[in-house]
Amino acid sequence: MTRTRFHQELEELKHRILAMAGMAEQAVDLAVQAYSQRDIAMCQRVLNNEPAINRAEREVDEFAVDLLAMQQPMAIDLRFILAVIKINADLERVGDQAVNIAQRVLHLVEYAPKDLPVDIPAMASKVRKMVRDALQCFIEGDADLAKRVLEADDEVDRMNKEAFANLSACMQDHPDSAAQALDALSIARNLERVADHATNIAEDVIFWIRGADVRHHAGQTASRI
């Protein structure tokens, strides 16, 4: 009763979602680079690439639903498909956040550069590492690495709060910089949301591998996961 074809299809599902993950990751990288370099063309590429991510999301969902209906998966296979469906939604949202960042950058470049009290590249670097690690733990089925992604989210949250406090103060002290500060504030919030999606992906990997629901600290502390 070995289900060779079904397991090949699960591999195919994994390939497809990884291809989509590559697109979402690249969108964030491009958007962050566009911010650092104030590059309109890069922003445009992020916007142009979004429909492909949305299309990939629909295709992955369709494939996953077909497998649920046709193959009636059990245990780790069932958890894998459920995790893929959720990760798929998170990746699509990561793509949306990249678009939001690109739109803010397009607005920001209309103004003269300002020295703002926020280190977006530093925050972006942490967030990108979280996304990379979340995908890596998905590729390898590594629940321990997934746990480290959850821990990294606290640092990004802290950076976002700090950005909020500093940029709010900046807006009050320098009203002429309010527009740029508001864009930077939005970008920091978008990055923080990307980190949340990376956290969700890591939680889904833990669910897939260990069958444990760790969302919202569901009755467990990180050390007991």
Add this chain to the structure above:
Amino acid sequence: MGTAVEVRDLKAWFGKTEALHGINMSVESNHATAVIGPSGCGKSTFIRCLNRMHETNPEAKAEGEVRIGGMDVYDVPAVDVRRRVGMVFQKPNPFPTMSIYDNVAAGLKLNGTRNRTTLDDCVERSLQQAALWEEVKDVLKKKSGASLSGGQQQRLCIARALAVNPEVLLMDEPASALDPISTAKIEDLIFELKQKLTIVIVTHNMQQASRVAEYTGFFLMGNLVEFDKTEKIFTNPSDKRTEDYITGRFG
């Protein structure tokens, strides 16, 4: 609720071959327990030990303890055990020349019941419990058991088993020879019957196990590898061998 069947250190043999290597299981009352596993794993042998059907094979023997409501099945005559523990097989086996009525009444008559009203009431009640009454009530004595469809025959066999008011009903792949509609009827029936008795069902169909049973035991090479709530077995089993089997990685 409590325990309907308590199995301790149950071993079974066919000749010199040990088919069960010391099974321990507590079957909860008024619930369905599914027994799954690859062919030859001992699952049918296991349930056949619960009502001493195993020993109807002259080469076979069993050892250990099977307690049903306090009675050790190996301490009392087999006939008494089978009155309390009914069984339904993979292939429907109505008595072919008997009418539908006589098929259902057969067990009671064998036990000495002759009163017409008692028999009539019992036949109607059993056929209703088996969800067959509406389909056959007008031809009870005109049609033979063998003239019914496969799905109806299986429900007739269930009615026959229910007629003697068993505490436990053993089902050995009861729907594997049936079409999807008849299968769904049997599954609905299992759901209803759980209110009154305890069910142990052997099935090759894992979706069926997950649909009808609250508990599932996975057998492999004569051992009970894992026994747990069905939802645990099918979403996150504890033993790698269970997971490999139910995900189709071996078998």
